[in-house]
Amino acid sequence: MIDKDDFLREAKEYTNDVEEKLVKLYERNENIIYSKENDLETYSLINNIIADLFNPTGVFSEPMIPLSFLETSIGRVIISALSDIDNRMYSINDLINMTRTAERIEGYSYQYLSQEIKAGRLKASKDNNRWTIPHAEVKRYLKTKGIE
Numbered sequence: 001m002i003d004k005d006d007f008l009r010e011a012k013e014y015t016n017d018v019e020e021k022l023v024k025l026y027e028r029n030e031n032i033i034y035s036k037e038n039d040l041e042t043y044s045l046i047n048n049i050i051a052d053l054f055n056p057t058g059v060f061s062e063p064m065i066p067l068s069f070l071e072t073s074i075g076r077v078i079i080s081a082l083s084d085i086d087n088r089m090y091s092i093n094d095l096i097n098m099t100r101t102a103e104r105i106e107g108y109s110y111q112y113l114s115q116e117i118k119a120g121r122l123k124a125s126k127d128n129n130r131w132t133i134p135h136a137e138v139k140r141y142l143k144t145k146g147i148e
Contacts, residue, residue, distance in 0.1 A: 002026070002080070007073040018052045021045060022074060029081045042081055049078070088135040092124075095138060099147055116141075 004026070011022040028042050054063035069075045080088070090098075092113050099107035116122040117131060122141050124133040133141075 002029075002073050002077050007077060010072055010074050014053070018049065021049050021052070022077075025049060025081060026077055029077050046078055046081060089132040090135065090138050092131050092133070095133060095141075098138065098142060099145070101147060 007026055008023070011019045011026075014022065025042070025045050028045070050063050050065065051058075053069075054065055070079060092110055095113055096107040096110065101107075113122065114131070117124045121144075122133065123137045124131045126132075
């Protein structure tokens with residue numbers, strides 16, 4: 001998952017129009033309700049953002065995106081939105097990072113999350129001796145724990 005504060009800090013570096021589009025894209029990317037219509041709107045939004053950032057005057061037939069941009073929070077959100085988010089999977093270690101809060105600096109432990117899986121409170125599957133958790137399940141689980 002992308003850290004929202006980092007993303008918003010990066011978005012503030014752009015004009016208000018681009019910043020608004022970036023925030024809208026972030027919110028769409030975090031939403032777990034998908035439809036073909038929603039995907040088409042998201043794709044159009046991404047095309048507009050990329051054109052605004054890398055071809056604002058329309059001089060080029062295709063925007064040129066530097067590889068370093070893809071390592072930024074904004075770049076990762078764009079890549080994530082372009083990929084099939086329903087198929088995004090997380091490991092227990094990813095979930096540990098997502099459960100870090102001011103009250104629980106270390107996040108939930110690996111053992112605790114394993115117990116949650118075994119108890120059926122967190123749906124995961126074992127793939128090559130490693131737990132994988134679907135994106136929608138991660139969002140649902142974090143919401144039940146009061147972690148946004």
